[in-house]
Amino acid sequence: MSVTEMPEWRKSSYCSNGTCVEVAQVADEYLIRDSKSPAQAPLRFTPDEWTAFVRGVNEGQFSF
Template sequence: MSSPEPLQWRKSSYCSNGTCIEVAKQADQYLIRDSKNPQTAPLAFTADEWSAFSRGFHEGQFRFD
């Protein structure tokens, strides 16, 4: 039995100071973690949940100004 492939964590190209979130895809889930604390268990979202979040972000639903 082979060991699973390591997760490929990605962060935004806008992340310049190292305090970012990172995203990885594992099977049918999207995992989110804080880049400052990578040892902490990540949050997990289904593909539908991730799609809804991504769509809302791109539509400006999460602006705080």
Template sequence: MGETTVPAWRKSSRCATSTCVEVAKVDDQYLIRDSKNPEVTPLSFTKAEWEAFVSGVNAGEFRF
């Protein structure tokens, strides 16, 4: 049986003390979770999906 990789969750340095989105990379997947609910199954994205999201953030596509 193969080893299980434990995600190394990272928070933004700008997040509040009680509410934050956390990101982890496991193999070729990027995982996203809410720090208030770490027991909930995280969302999972491919490298291409993650890079498209980051590119959109950097381009200002999510500003309201």
């Protein structure tokens, strides 16, 4: 990632205590990080992986 491609991190509107998961898109990658540890390297996903993850969330695959 070059300096010109700095991530614009976004939090859910449901995040009320500041300890949230943040998501950014840079070029053709989706990045995820823990807002409590912004210096830690983010997880990186391809567009296909991100689409599969979002579909799984919407289908309730991650419900507890």
